[in-house]
Amino acid sequence: MRRVLLVCELEEDGKEYLSKNYDLLMAGAATGECDELTEVALAELMASHQPHILLVNSSPATARVLAASDCLELVICARGTPNNVDLNYCRDKGLLLCSTPSRNANSVAEFTIGLMMAATRQIPQSMEAIRDHTIVLEGDPLDGGSKDVTWIHSDLPYIPYERYNSLEIAGATLGLVGLGFIGGLVAEKAKALGMEILVYDPYQNKEALASKGYRLVEFQELIEGSDVISLHAKETEQTRHIINTEVFKTMKPSAYLINTARGSLVNYDDLRQALKSRQIAGAAVDVFPYEPLRSNDPLINTPNLTMTPHIAGASRNVVQHHTRMVMRSIHDFENGEKPKFAVF
Template identity: 40%
Template structure:
């Protein structure tokens, strides 16, 4: 089995290859890995030939894919050129991401190639990041650390008017109660926080299991000390946090966004912070990414801004490689994968 392993500096080709070799060996298949790495994140990803958030040379990738049985990758550009190069041999594309935006799904479907992926692959990392940064921002730690690093000892952080809440005294509203939202709710419950959630598609039993009370959006805004975003980006959720939503939030609330930058109207958030209506914001995602040099939000002292790091952990890299190897092996042995992004009712078995 010739398997192209297109990695990067986070999930390397070597990591993918080791996982693929071990998994195919487990099901009785011999793997011949064909490794290639991009320099992401040292070099940014971009839109490439109609696919998004991709890094690497599609021409070089197409050369490797020709004659290959499978392609596994994190964010290599799986363009129409790459899919076309694999016609007649390529049986599956595996993507170690929650959404395969770096794959031309139309081209893959036309070629009869299933695209498997990993929803919720980084839920643990994102949930821990969300709660950790939430605590830091509520207590004013990023600004205090910046002051001290600049040589200024600011002891006024002990003034009652400046101190923040502990989580056990806070009401946290989650917008989106999918895999990440549910894990965040579990962690918050352990701290003793009251958790509200808004998600039209939420499973009431799952919400009850993690101690989250489902409410309408206006009620969430009015009652929450912290509003944390975990919704998928759709036309319905785009800029769900606009000027009206910010005005409806409890005065002094904290906004946390580790989901998508497009969920927030950046100009409206900047205005709300400038007017002092919010205590602050945690922003790990932006619109666009990276934010432009004239974007005021990352420079605000009340904003804890990070460069899209919520899902970065060693566990995410290692476990994603192992999981996608299992999905690819399932398809190659005629099974039905757990998560497939395009319709392909008859996976091609290959046991040779």
């Protein structure tokens, strides 16, 4: 019986199939552990179990790890991009490598829309003003409440309805830098909300986008014409710091920047200065140049910056999605076919 080493999360039906049809060993995330396995720990498991198939998430599948099993034929990385797998080793040894592309695409797209709403409607700022008592009054709650609920009082430093008067996204222009799978989903959702869609992506076809109601434009036209700019480009030398001081200078002063893609796309020092000087209205980011942030990072206290700790892809449905793709790859492999989700 062929052997499988499973060290990533998988739905129970997937585990059941593997346990019935293979000599299955589960460890790490597959058994509910939070921490990913170290290179040493994973190499030891590979050496002792000698699996034909390795199912991994973000644990380091280095050359040392992969070489520890003389029987290895198939590596499945339950991530969109298998950055933790030694691709050169897999190629050199003729190993089949599969991934789970876009497993969290809808999760990230929904989160992007959520960040856009939070930033443009100043939801975090207004919530914080209540929690730190800036716009609340001392004393006990009024019995029965007031007749006209307006959150206006002479003892408050400002009127919230006026301070947080903000942008409706219906009718606003969304500029998407990159239109891969996630960017495409964001475009669909934003259009359904009534937004106009501009796209900058050298690999897209103008006529194809026009048929969806999107407009393919040059980078500078997108920067100057968008009310909200959302980043969905890949991390390359060409896209590093594609958003910088020069870009902020030509954005609308009322515009917002959203980044749920990669921290390297934005020069965060430039972003901080643009927000402090009110060069742009605000920003919302889920990714950073390094993670986790340190307590003394100046970004933490930057005004009009909504931040989340790289959780855009964290939905309960992601494991369901990648289980479906993992099992498809295994079934294709069993049938002697090239898996649909093969990297090579």
